[in-house]
Amino acid sequence: MSALAETFCTFIVRQTDARSARVIDFDKLSGGAIQDNFGLTLELEGGSRPGRHEFVVRQDAPSGVTESLSRPEEFRLLQAAFSAGVTAPEPLWMCENPDVSGRVFYVMTRAAGSASPRKLVKANFTNKQRRNIVRRLGTELARLHTVRPPQQALEFLPLPHLDNPALSRVALYRRYLKEIGEPHPVLEWALNWLEDNAPEPGPTVLCHCDFRTGNYMMDGDELTAVLDWEFAAWSDPCEDLGWLCCRSWRFGADDREVGGIGDKKDLLDGYREASGIDLDPSAVRYWEVMALVRWAMIALQQARRHMSGEQRSLELALTGRMVAQMEFDLLNQIGELEEGQ
Amino acid sequence: MINQPETRDLLTEARQVLLNSVRPELTGERKYQVLMIANAMGMAIREFEQRERGRPEQTDRTLLAFLAEQALETTAGEAETTLARAIRERHLDGTDPALRSLLRILTEARLEINNPGYLKR
Numbered sequence: 001m002s003a004l005a006e007t008f009c010t011f012i013v014r015q016t017d018a019r020s021a022r023v024i025d026f027d028k029l030s031g032g033a034i035q036d037n038f039g040l041t042l043e044l045e046g047g048s049r050p051g052r053h054e055f056v057v058r059q060d061a062p063s064g065v066t067e068s069l070s071r072p073e074e075f076r077l078l079q080a081a082f083s084a085g086v087t088a089p090e091p092l093w094m095c096e097n098p099d100v101s102g103r104v105f106y107v108m109t110r111a112a113g114s115a116s117p118r119k120l121v122k123a124n125f126t127n128k129q130r131r132n133i134v135r136r137l138g139t140e141l142a143r144l145h146t147v148r149p150p151q152q153a154l155e156f157l158p159l160p161h162l163d164n165p166a167l168s169r170v171a172l173y174r175r176y177l178k179e180i181g182e183p184h185p186v187l188e189w190a191l192n193w194l195e196d197n198a199p200e201p202g203p204t205v206l207c208h209c210d211f212r213t214g215n216y217m218m219d220g221d222e223l224t225a226v227l228d229w230e231f232a233a234w235s236d237p238c239e240d241l242g243w244l245c246c247r248s249w250r251f252g253a254d255d256r257e258v259g260g261i262g263d264k265k266d267l268l269d270g271y272r273e274a275s276g277i278d279l280d281p282s283a284v285r286y287w288e289v290m291a292l293v294r295w296a297m298i299a300l301q302q303a304r305r306h307m308s309g310e311q312r313s314l315e316l317a318l319t320g321r322m323v324a325q326m327e328f329d330l331l332n333q334i335g336e337l338e339e340g341q
Numbered sequence: 342m343i344n345q346p347e348t349r350d351l352l353t354e355a356r357q358v359l360l361n362s363v364r365p366e367l368t369g370e371r372k373y374q375v376l377m378i379a380n381a382m383g384m385a386i387r388e389f390e391q392r393e394r395g396r397p398e399q400t401d402r403t404l405l406a407f408l409a410e411q412a413l414e415t416t417a418g419e420a421e422t423t424l425a426r427a428i429r430e431r432h433l434d435g436t437d438p439a440l441r442s443l444l445r446i447l448t449e450a451r452l453e454i455n456n457p458g459y460l461k462r
Contacts, residue, residue: 174429183421183422183424183426186444188428192428192429314381321455321456322455324451325452325456325459327451328449328452331441
């Protein structure tokens with residue numbers, strides 16, 4: 001562990017031209033089945049960044065899932081988001097040479113606070129604090145969505161192959177379901193509904209695609225960083241809002257539609273204030289249905305990793321048993337949407 | 342063969358020991374692991390209960406009756422695959438209340454094993 005800390009430290013010294021450096025703290029951070037994240041605190045002398053700094057080093061872990069970006073791609077995404085004004089960790093240095101640490105890695109600034117969803121959902125916020133947090137989430141998404149294709153640095157991100165990102169998703173999830181090879185009548189039925197009810201697409205923008213409670217850091221009531229960019233893609237802006245509002249990500253606080261924190265109206269207000277764009281609430285509800293299907297697909301893939309023996313894990317196995325929850329929510333939500341029409 | 346006490350009883354007791362005696366001693370990752378184990382054991386116990394009450398057979402009969410009514414040929418082991426394919430290939434009307442009700446029965450039967458608390462939400 002300490003040898004790894006010294007390796008990262010030497011790399012940073014070289015990047016900053018520091019005269020010397022001392023490792024103050026080094027630990028493996030929790031979360032991330034696809035990547036290893038390390039917290040590294042250094043005291044740097046001289047060079048371009050003198051003083052004490054807290055960094056995060058992110059490198060590949062042995063396993064991966066179907067929808068995921070490489071570390072260098074993620075680094076460029078983070079640069080694009082950071083430049084667009086999103087409160088993301090500042091991407092500092094990329095190391096594409098696997099000989100340095102054994103794997104490809106990059107270094108970014110470390111944000112204060114916690115991303116724990118349960119802690120956040122249980123926090124005793126006032127209504128005003130809740131409004132402000134949710135508006136801020138809207139602002140962050142609005143800033144991210146100013147990044148539009150084509151972008152040379154992001155050319156690895158495929159454009160939706162159909163004119164409509166929603167129909168592209170439907171085709172993708174039908175393919176996943178076929179590959180998984182397990183009968184799921186409710187998911188097939190929901191995919192038909194999503195195909196038949198796809199709204200007019202919005203502009204194609206850079207979407208985070210995993211923007212939910214648990215993937216942004218909060219220090220008290222202040223958002224300090226949007227994390228976990230490995231699923232980002234060109235898509236419809238409402239995909240990000242639908243994912244954030246999906247019932248699966250309210251962590252038991254079902255009546256607080258936005259990530260178990262607050263109201264959708266405030267999210268849309270925050271988005272509008274930052275972008276001037278009035279998103280259609282019914283399109284967001286459509287993408288909440290899409291989010292349930294997507295989460296079901298991810299859960300099925302995770303269960304397959306366990307069942308195939310690729311990665312035996314009780315957590316992955318139990319995730320497979322969660323699919324019935326998404327199916328139950330799909331039956332209810334599609335029913336409610338049809339009643340409202 | 343008589344083999345007492347029953348497996349379901351053993352599992353139920355083992356889960357109680359885990360939750361009442363072991364869990365209070367643990368924190369962090371270990372506590373999380375124990376809760377996952379208790380969760381898996383709870384599913385096994387509920388599945389035993391469902392089988393004792395003949396619930397899986399009841400659900401299968403409902404599914405087979407629906408397929409027969411729609412003139413969709415199938416076998417007992419393939420019924421859910423047949424239903425999934427018929428929906429995917431648009432042989433069934435997605436707005437049909439009988440289909441909706443069947444989908445709900447199939448989903449609730451699994452939730453009764455996996456997470457009965459979710460049905461009340």
